[in-house]
Amino acid sequence: MQMEKTVVLYPGLAVSHFVPMMRLAGALIEHGYAVSVALIDPTAPDATFSAVVASTAASMPSVRFHTLPLVEDPPTLIPGAQFIVSYFDLVHRYNDRLHDFLGSFTRVHAVVVDSMSATAFGVTKRLGIPGYLLFTSSAASLAAFAQLPYVLAEGGGTSFKELGDTPVELFGLPPIPASHLFGELLEDPESDTYKSTMAVLSRIPDSGDGILVNTFESLEARAVAALGDPRCLPAGRVMPPVYCLGPFLGGIGEPKERHDCLAWLDVQPDRSVVLLCFGSTGVANHSEEQLREIAAGLENSGHRFLWVVRAPHGDDPDLDALLPDGFLNRTGGRGLVVKQWAPQAEVLRHSATGAFVTHCGWNSVLEGVTAGVPMLCWPLHSEQKMNRLHMVGEMGVAMEMVGWQQGLVQAGEVERKVRLVMESEEGGKLGARVAAHKEAAAAAWDDGGSSRAAFARFLSDVEGRQAPARTGEGA
Known part of the structure; x- marks a missing residue:
């Protein structure tokens, strides 16, 4: 009897990392692979993450989920600047548990490791199992991250923080203002946060046997070409094979009942509604002052909107207290405010949605592109500022909400940009470019498409x- 082909997935402890990994699981199952998922304690990050894991496990019965046994005295994930240090410590502490789990199989064909858990490659190498990295952001971010450890050593300055808005020159990418790099690199170079981050980035060329990227070639042609060019890294350093397998889309762990906001969209005209949604976790919620500016801008724009609101400190939002007096009544005929969460991908695919105000998280960018919806950029954290550069620049799928860098986008800017994307000739051209990328995204997974071909190569x-297979009990 032929032994089943098994791939083990080792996702990161963040919704934005977990979801693409599970969408990869779906693609592997469709191609005849058995998929097992090894999980570090899902309750470690927060309740949101554990809830997503639980709902996903319930909705994907063909995937085997295995929570690794708790390590003794596990480190706590520390919010803020120390988060990345505590996160890497937690993952490292679980390497022995992962080793035991992988060793229980007769054969594992491959292990796919989240980009934040690359320390696990020490385990796969010891066991002789092919290991691959899943990079959940863009090819441009991957090209930048691979090069950043060498920039300052080549005379780029003493620290990224001191460079301010000075552009960082990287091979195959447009110049990136140093201020747009993710926050961990803007810390003191002597801090544990900076050193840990730089150590992880410097190991990207050693990321197992290949890197899987959630993108498609035509969306990021220049960055994809750079990743395959020897000039991307200093002499003696070589990138492993890069497979652009995206976009990873499709629902996982979604509620069976249809969200009320979709029924509201059903009665709105085509392409008439602006969606405002800023990520799955609320890591960087807007201040009360910012919420009031958004409200005023939406009201003055005259356009329909669907706005997902979170309270500044993560509590259940009291909309009457947070929003301007009478706002909900005055806009009730053309606007809908939803607390905490909405099914973003479904909303974007709805025919009534005409624009998307986004924090520029990569999953959201791909959902906007594949739905053919033009975007307004409002980055908040992580690599989102870098994504904004590419979305507005080479991709041409978005415009920028000016003011985010100063910490407050004014009501007048919200009104102007909503009107621009919804009413103007420039907005029409933006929509046409996004529509072209939507077609290209679909073609990437068709017969002969770039992502289908890359998946076959992988x-x-x-x-x-x-x-050869080892003796084991299976799992």
Whole structure:
């Protein structure tokens, strides 16, 4: 009897990292692989993450979920600047648990590791199992991250923080203002946060046997070409094979009942509604002052809107207290305010949605592109500022909400940009460019498409790296 082909996935402890990994699981199952998921304690990050894991496990019965046994005295994830240090410490502490889990299989064809858990490659190498990194952001971010450890050493300055808005020159990418790099690199170079981050970035060329990226070639042609060019890294350093397998889309763990906001959209005219949604976790919620500016801008724009609101400190939002007096009554005929969460992907695919105000998280960018919805950029944290550069620049799928860098986008700017994207000739051209990318995204997974071909190369590479089966109990 032929032994089933098993891939083990090792996702990161964040919704934005977990969801693409589970969408990869769906693609692997469709191609005849058995998929097991190894999880570090899902309750470690927050209740939101554990709820997403639970709902996903319930909705994907063909995937085997296994929570690794708790380590003794596990480190606590510390919010703020120390988060990344505590996160890497937590992942490192679980390497022995992962080793035992992988060792229980007769054969594992491959292990796919989240980009934040690359320390696990020490385990896969010891066991002789092919290991691949899943990079959940853009190809441009991957190209930047791979090069950043070498920039300052080549005379780029003493620290990224001191460079301010000075552009950082990277091969194959447009100049990136140093202020747009993710926050951990703008810390003191002597801090644990900076050192840990730089150590992880410097190990990207050693990321197992290949890197899977959630993008498609035509969306980021220049960055994808750079990743395959020897000039991307200093002499002696070589990138492993990069497979652009995106976009990873489709619902996982979504409620069976249809959200009320979709019924509201059903009765709105086509392409008439502006969606405002700023991520799955509320890591950087807007201040009360900012919420009031958004409200005033939406009201003055005259356009329909669907706005997902979170309280500044993560509590259940009291909309009457947070928003201007009478706002909900005055806009009730053309606007809908939803607390905490809405099914963003479904809303974007709805025919009534005409624009998307987004924090520029990569999953959201891909959902906007594949729905053909033009975007307004409002980055909040992580690599979102870098994404904004590419969205407005080379991709041409978005405009920028000016003021985010100063910490407050004024009501007048909200009104202007909503009107611009919804009413103007420039907004029409933006929509046409996004529509072209939507078609290209669909074509990437069609027969002969770039992502389908890359996925076939990845599976062929996995098959070509197989070692003889070991004696084991299976799992």
